[in-house]
Amino acid sequence: MQITSRFTIAIHVLVAIEYFKDMDRINSDFLAGSTGVNPVIIRTVISRLRSAGLLHTQRGSGGAELARPLSEITFYDIYQAVDSVDAQEGLFHFHERPNPACPVGGHIHQALDDKLALVQTAMEEQMKKITLQDVAADVAQMALQKKEA
Amino acid sequence: MQITSRFTIAIHVLVAIEYFKDMDRINSDFLAGSTGVNPVIIRTVISRLRSAGLLHTQRGSGGAELARPLSEITFYDIYQAVDSVDAQEGLFHFHERPNPACPVGGHIHQALDDKLALVQTAMEEQMKKITLQDVAADVAQMALQKKEA
DNA sequence: CCTAGTTGTAATATACAATATTACAACTAT
DNA sequence: ATAGTTGTAATATTGTATATTACAACTAGG
Numbered sequence: 471m472q473i474t475s476r477f478t479i480a481i482h483v484l485v486a487i488e489y490f491k492d493m494d495r496i497n498s499d500f501l502a503g504s505t506g507v508n509p510v511i512i513r514t515v516i517s518r519l520r521s522a523g524l525l526h527t528q529r530g531s532g533g534a535e536l537a538r539p540l541s542e543i544t545f546y547d548i549y550q551a552v553d554s555v556d557a558q559e560g561l562f563h564f565h566e567r568p569n570p571a572c573p574v575g576g577h578i579h580q581a582l583d584d585k586l587a588l589v590q591t592a593m594e595e596q597m598k599k600i601t602l603q604d605v606a607a608d609v610a611q612m613a614l615q616k617k618e619a
Numbered sequence: 620m621q622i623t624s625r626f627t628i629a630i631h632v633l634v635a636i637e638y639f640k641d642m643d644r645i646n647s648d649f650l651a652g653s654t655g656v657n658p659v660i661i662r663t664v665i666s667r668l669r670s671a672g673l674l675h676t677q678r679g680s681g682g683a684e685l686a687r688p689l690s691e692i693t694f695y696d697i698y699q700a701v702d703s704v705d706a707q708e709g710l711f712h713f714h715e716r717p718n719p720a721c722p723v724g725g726h727i728h729q730a731l732d733d734k735l736a737l738v739q740t741a742m743e744e745q746m747k748k749i750t751l752q753d754v755a756a757d758v759a760q761m762a763l764q765k766k767e768a
Numbered sequence: 769c770c771t772a773g774t775t776g777t778a779a780t781a782t783a784c785a786a787t788a789t790t791a792c793a794a795c796t797a798t
Numbered sequence: 799a800t801a802g803t804t805g806t807a808a809t810a811t812t813g814t815a816t817a818t819t820a821c822a823a824c825t826a827g828g
Contacts, residue, residue: 472712474620474786478731479714486723497803504724506716508788513805530796532803545738553620563621563815565628567655573762574635575653581757582627589694589745596741600734608730613722620785623815646774657817662776678775679825712786774825781818788811795804 476552479505480515484543485606487525487534497532515552522551540606546597561590620712625701628654629664633692634755636674636683646681664701671700689755695746710739 482505490496498516502509516534519525524543527534536543564582569575631654639645647665651658665683668674673692676683685692713731718724 472620472708473710475712475714476786478711478727478735481731482714482717482723482727485727486721489723499803504718504721505714506718506724507714510789510806511787517805527804528796529794529804530802532796545734559621561622562627563624565624565631565654565656568631569653569655572635572653574631574638574758575655576765577758577761578627578631578634578754581754581761582630585694585749585753586627588749589742592745593738593742596738600737604734605727605730609723609726612726612730616725625815648774659777659818660816666776676775677825678823679773681774681825769828771828772826774823776823777821779818779820781816783816784814786811786813788809790809791807793805793807796802798800798802 473549474553475507476511476515476518477549479507479511480519480548480552481545481602481605483512483515484519484525484536484548484602485540485609488536488540488602488606489609491535495532496534518552519548522547524548524551539603541601541603543602544598545600546594548602549594549597560586561593562586622698623702624656625660625664625667626698628656628660629668629697629701630694630751630754632661632664633668633674633685633697633751634689634758637685637689637751637755638758640684644681645683667701668697671696673697673700688752690750690752692751693747694749695743697751698743698746709735710742711735 483501486501486504487496490500498509498512501512505512516525516527520527523537524547525534525536564579568578632650635650635653636645639649647658647661650661654661665674665676669676672686673696674683674685713728717727
């Protein structure tokens with residue numbers, strides 16, 4: 471089981487919106503071409519990012535812009551935005567019918583919850599330390615090196 | 620997207636095997652009853668745990684025993700054992716066709732990989748710090764408290 | 769040796785979620 | 799008005815998790 475590609479798609483989209491902000495025609499078709507993902511998927515990912523307040527969009531004329539600088543958007547912000555359903559239920563899917571009459575089955579959930587939370591928190595804390603600026607800087611450097619070669 | 624319930628099932632099963640080790644008839648049907656999961660699923664989970672060297676089983680007569688003490692089996696050991704396919708591919712599912720001709724699409728994978736690895740490593744390092752002994756101790760204490768009440 | 773009970777595993781079914789696709793109303797700039 | 803775009807619903811397709819059935823391989827005990 472893996473974290474949805476919506477997460478890496480969202481990062482890609484946000485970095486691209488900033489990278490190409492001086493060009494016009496940064497619409498969902500362009501982003502679909504850059505990511506290799508269906509334009510409707512792009513629009514739904516953007517829709518979730520907008521709900522989370524990470525960017526603004528405009529109907530009709532097209533185009534999107536970030537709500538705040540790349541350095542102030544963390545992986546955690548994006549994860550919460552595009553994977554919010556599971557984010558509420560937690561990272562781990564617990565088996566749903568442990569037997570309450572069994573000494574183990576009756577307490578395993580309670581005994582595990584705090585430990586699973588430790589793991590999830592460790593992941594989320596690391597996500598909070600990484601920003602889109604870190605990604606954009608590497609992309610820009612790599613693109614430049616390629617140009618020079 | 621969540622980490623498979625096989626993970627919590629495996630923890631439940633291992634703790635139960637140790638908890639009930641002095642009783643007989645700890646077969647897959649009994650464990651299915653304790654977890655509320657199909658016995659064949661129990662056997663496949665156990666099969667993976669056996670492949671990972673975490674327990675030994677016996678055909679025909681039934682029964683399983685841990686290969687080493689609870690205190691020497693970490694969440695990470697179990698995660699690797701029962702989620703090994705995804706463990707090889709990483710925690711994150713990358714979108715598969717970013718456009719190599721695009722400055723962003725052509726470098727996003729390389730620019731992201733090390734950062735995604737940081738997140739995955741943070742999760743795994745926390746998993747390595749938690750053992751089945753921690754879980755078993757809490758289960759035993761809770762079962763005792765319930766008995767006294 | 770034979771029988772009952774069990775494990776290991778394949779094959780299949782069912783359920784659910786992710787992604788792709790089609791379609792179209794709402795909207796904006798020109 | 800028109801062309802192009804977003805937002806979103808509806809549906810299809812695909813992939814994966816879990817459930818279920820079936821049975822060969824095996825073990826212990828009579």
